[in-house]
Amino acid sequence: MAKQIHHPVPSDADHAEQMRKTIQDSWEVLALPRPDTFLGRKTYEPFPSERDAG
Template identity: 55%
Template sequence: MASRPPVHHPSSSDFDQTTQMRRIVQRARELLKQSLPDTFLGRKTFEPFPQQGEPAREQDQ
């Protein structure tokens, strides 16, 4: 009769590490689903860019 290879049983620390890594991956996937942040402070997305040849409008002060 052929001998069987030993069976590996994961330790509790392996389980803890796997659980932690799954949480990290889940959080990373959630963050990647979000839109990219706009880091330009004061950006006015409601004003169009001036067309070539048009004078630049003065900003309200």
């Protein structure tokens, strides 16, 4: 009969559950759309210059 090398303790189960929760939270964050930083996006129309108006 093979001898068991690792003897699990109750804190191992708690730690494994914490890691599963962290991984789940990470997947949820990664599934969100990329945040908008406004870089390279025109968010306004420039005012016409005085030369263009007259």
